[in-house]
Every structure is written in structure tokens, then in C-alpha cells.
Amino acid sequence: MTTDNVAAQSAGPPLDDGPDRERRPLTGRSGLVAACLMLALAVYLTAGIIGMDIPGSAATPGPAFFPIILTICAYLVAGLLTVQTLRHPDEPDPDIVPPATGRWRTQSDWRAMGLVLAGLIAFTVLLIPLGWILSAALLFWIVAHAMGSTRPILDIGVSLVVSCAVQAFFSAGLGLNLPAGILGGLF
Known part of the structure; x- marks a missing residue:
């Protein structure tokens, strides 16, 4: 073994932070959390609409009209967020990667x-x-x-x-x- 090989083995695995680096399935897909929260809100609204007591004297469009519109929009936004996040995962900014650990830091505000x-x-x-x-x-x-x-x-x-x-x-x-x-x- 040459001294170069020994030095390379003792340093541990090389850090590959480039764009071709192997990604785990959920890497860059934290936006799915927002999609899941929006889906949970839509399901909650759906349950509320189903359980809503609407008096027979209610005028058209009725008290369920606005909640139904919100529920449809919530399902639509949840679906669009899911598709967007799966098709275009977030790429970490290479300038904020700590060189010592090679782990991505969060970018939360x-x-x-x-x-x-x-x-x-x-x-x-x-x-x-x-x-x-x-x-x-x-x-x-x-x-x-x-x-x-x-x-x-x-x-x-x-x-x-x-x-x-x-x-x-x-x-x-x-x-x-x-x-x-x-x-x-x-x-």
C-alpha cells in the first residue's frame, strides 16, 4: 500500500457535495410536510362539512358553500405542492455546507x-x-x-x-x- 492509499483510508470516506451525489429518497423534499398539513386541513374541513347541520330554510348557496370552496382549494393546493415537491426537490445551497461534517444545514427562517x-x-x-x-x-x-x-x-x-x-x-x-x-x- 502506498502512503497515498493509507492517507485516503484514514481520512474516512470522501465528502461528495456535488450535484451528482447519491440522494436519499426524501432528500430535498421537506415541502411534503406542508402538503401533508394542507391535506390534513382539507380532510378536517370535509368532516366538518359532512357533519354540518343545515336548516331547511337556508337560502341558496347555503352555509356550506364557502367551506366547500375552501376544501376544494385545500385539496388542490395539497396535490400541487406534492407534485411540485416530488418533481423538483429542493437543492441545498453548497455555500452553507459545513466542510467538516458534510451535512446540510437547515435553511429555516x-x-x-x-x-x-x-x-x-x-x-x-x-x-x-x-x-x-x-x-x-x-x-x-x-x-x-x-x-x-x-x-x-x-x-x-x-x-x-x-x-x-x-x-x-x-x-x-x-x-x-x-x-x-x-x-x-x-x-
């Missing part, structure tokens, strides 16, 4: 995830006292900020318009009242 979670908690806590319009606008604004928006004034305006539009759709279109909160006497 924990700050954004924490902000969105804080926004959801704030929305839940503030929904009754502030009402739908203000609490939903706050949630939309926090999510836009967490996703990297750099125009807070525009985001506030868009958030208020979207939350007012949802309020109007539920009130006028579906006949359902969302919590009014402190704005209750104005409408």
Missing part, C-alpha cells in the same frame, strides 16, 4: 416563523376586544412584515382594505357576523 406565530396569537387574543377588522388587519400586516415587506404604510392600507372586504363578504354575502369589537357602533 425562524424569525419569520416566530413573527407569524406571534401574529396568530395576537389575533386570537385581540379578536373579541378589537373586532375582526382591526385584529385581522394587524395579522395581515405582521405576516407581510415577516415575509420581508419593506413598505409598512402600504401594508397597513392593504391590510385594512382586505380585512374590510372579508367583513363585507361575510356580512352581505353570507349573512354571517364577524366580531365587531370597538368598531361595533360605527357599522
Whole structure:
């Protein structure tokens, strides 16, 4: 044995981080987690629709119309996410591979995830006292900020318009009242 062979054996297996490296079946397919969560939501909505008590006096399209649309969209998004993730798995950025271990580091944005979670908690806590319009606008604004928006004034305006539009759709279109909160006497 030459000294080159001995050095190569003592160093362990070579790290091959190139694009031709053998991949495990689920490598780069963490997007399947989001697809599974969306599928679980769709199944949950389906069970809710099946168990929904609809009075005979309900007008067309009825109280199940909007949940059915959401359920169809959830199934569609789950299917599209699955196909996209299976056809085009994520490729790790070679610049973030630690050279000593050869393992891929995660690329999660924990700050954004924490902000969105804080926004959801704030929305839940503030929904009754502030009402739908203000609490939903706050949630939309926090999510836009967490996703990297750099125009807070525009985001506030868009958030208020979207939350007012949802309020109007539920009130006028579906006949359902969302919590009014402190704005209750104005409408």
C-alpha cells in the first residue's frame, strides 16, 4: 500500500457535495410536510362539512358553500405542492455546507416563523376586544412584515382594505357576523 492509499483510508470516506451525489429518497423534499398539513386541513374541513347541520330554510348557496370552496382549494393546493415537491426537490445551497461534517444545514427562517406565530396569537387574543377588522388587519400586516415587506404604510392600507372586504363578504354575502369589537357602533 502506498502512503497515498493509507492517507485516503484514514481520512474516512470522501465528502461528495456535488450535484451528482447519491440522494436519499426524501432528500430535498421537506415541502411534503406542508402538503401533508394542507391535506390534513382539507380532510378536517370535509368532516366538518359532512357533519354540518343545515336548516331547511337556508337560502341558496347555503352555509356550506364557502367551506366547500375552501376544501376544494385545500385539496388542490395539497396535490400541487406534492407534485411540485416530488418533481423538483429542493437543492441545498453548497455555500452553507459545513466542510467538516458534510451535512446540510437547515435553511429555516425562524424569525419569520416566530413573527407569524406571534401574529396568530395576537389575533386570537385581540379578536373579541378589537373586532375582526382591526385584529385581522394587524395579522395581515405582521405576516407581510415577516415575509420581508419593506413598505409598512402600504401594508397597513392593504391590510385594512382586505380585512374590510372579508367583513363585507361575510356580512352581505353570507349573512354571517364577524366580531365587531370597538368598531361595533360605527357599522
